[in-house]
Amino acid sequence: MHVLEDKIYENPLVMTQIENNTKDQAKLGGFQNAIDNAIITSGEAHQKMMIHLLSNLGEAAETSNLLLDLMYAEKKNSEFDQSDVE
Numbered sequence: 001m002h003v004l005e006d007k008i009y010e011n012p013l014v015m016t017q018i019e020n021n022t023k024d025q026a027k028l029g030g031f032q033n034a035i036d037n038a039i040i041t042s043g044e045a046h047q048k049m050m051i052h053l054l055s056n057l058g059e060a061a062e063t064s065n066l067l068l069d070l071m072y073a074e075k076k077n078s079e080f081d082q083s084d085v086e
Contacts, residue, residue: 003038004035004038004039007034007037007041007042008031008034011030011037013029013030014029014030014031017029017030018031
């Protein structure tokens with residue numbers, strides 16, 4: 001979902017529609033087209049990454065380690081944020 005959301009944020013027309021209209025009105029604008037484009041472009045990017053990583057096991061291992069580091073960093077930040085609330 002975040003990939004699609006990020007792609008939609010890149011569309012200035014849709015973002016203007018979202019900022020200035022209700023959800024129902026925004027749906028009538030370019031929002032659906034932006035979602036369709038986001039799905040297509042993110043699918044292409046994911047397919048290219050999949051092929052690349054499956055063909056390069058060393059890079060796949062590095063990517064795996066990087067993702068795990070990112071997830072643990074987010075977990076640590078989440079725990080930190082929760083401790084601020086208490």
